[in-house]
Amino acid sequence: MNELQITELNGQRVLTTQQIADGYGTTNKVISNNFNNNRTRFEEGKHFILLVGEYLKEFLHSQNLGTQNKIRKLYLWTEKGALLHAKSLGTDEAWDMYDILVDTYFKVQEEKQAPLTLDQQIAAIATGYGSVKEELVEVKDRVSDLEENAPLSAGEYNYIGSRINQRVAEVARGYGKITREQRGKLFKDINQGVKVVTGVSTRTQLRAKHFDTVVDFTNNWEPSTATKMQLRQMSFDFEE
Structure with a gap:
């Protein structure tokens, strides 16, 4: 586990499909099929981030993978996404590896992750992490609407x-x-x-x-x- 390459996006640790496949003792195809067969369970921004276009190019460049021009899209899995895969696969190896990921890989992130810069926050919104912020704004708007439309006292x-x-x-x-x-x-x-x-x-x-x-x-x-x-x-x- 100590040899697992650190993969981060906007300061948050994530895993590529290949990393999950290697860790769970399976193949990319099995992970992809598992995702497609349980698509309704996976929520973008919460369980995975799909990178395409310029965001994909920037990410590949940041990971020194800029020469892999054949990649047209890339799925990055969050801690919750890794959990869903472990649940869906249901193997002892997957569960053992998930426990290790939580105790080491993702735990280190929680301890060391610094606040995002303004540019990082903007990028995060564009790539899906902004969904939490959008939900908070939506809740705030709903509360404001309820307050404004409340009958007069x-x-x-x-x-x-x-x-x-x-x-x-x-x-x-x-x-x-x-x-x-x-x-x-x-x-x-x-x-x-x-x-x-x-x-x-x-x-x-x-x-x-x-x-x-x-x-x-x-x-x-x-x-x-x-x-x-x-x-x-x-x-x-x-x-x-």
């Missing part, structure tokens, strides 16, 4: 209603004495504005993400020109 809902009442009263004072019908026009105008800026049809559909928008709109709300003209006309009719 009772306190927030009551505050919006109270602030709308206050703002209507502030604007109404500018018209002097107004009737209940005129006040209703003001409420209709401001509520219509809330629907427009939030995209909801009723106030009960407001969500946490709408709170700041509604408060800001309410604080700066002024009746539309049409509503103002209606109020003036209603005042004239009231005086007559």
Whole structure:
């Protein structure tokens, strides 16, 4: 086991198909067939990394294998990938070698692996190791979405209603004495504005993400020109 060549990709130890075959006492073809027969069990980025194109060329060059131009794709197996192969093969030799790999080959990696540089992280995302990061981002986005789309709390809902009442009263004072019908026009105008800026049809559909928008709109709300003209006309009719 001490003679096993160290194979690393972006600071993480991996094994080639040949290394697994040699270690498990079998052939490349058996490993390939084992992979194809259990394809649904193997997850790219978790159990293996498939290198092709420029990434393959860079890897072969880093391993001083740049002259092997006939290679069109290369599978590299992670610790979890090596475990799946051991499970699938089920031989004593495979299990014995897997134990050795965990206790020496991959354990050394855990003890000595340094944090990835920014370039290495970018490369890792491109080659599959970024799947963990992508999953974390996805979870974070889901949590943010749940938080933003959560219904308003009772306190927030009551505050919006109270602030709308206050703002209507502030604007109404500018018209002097107004009737209940005129006040209703003001409420209709401001509520219509809330629907427009939030995209909801009723106030009960407001969500946490709408709170700041509604408060800001309410604080700066002024009746539309049409509503103002209606109020003036209603005042004239009231005086007559």
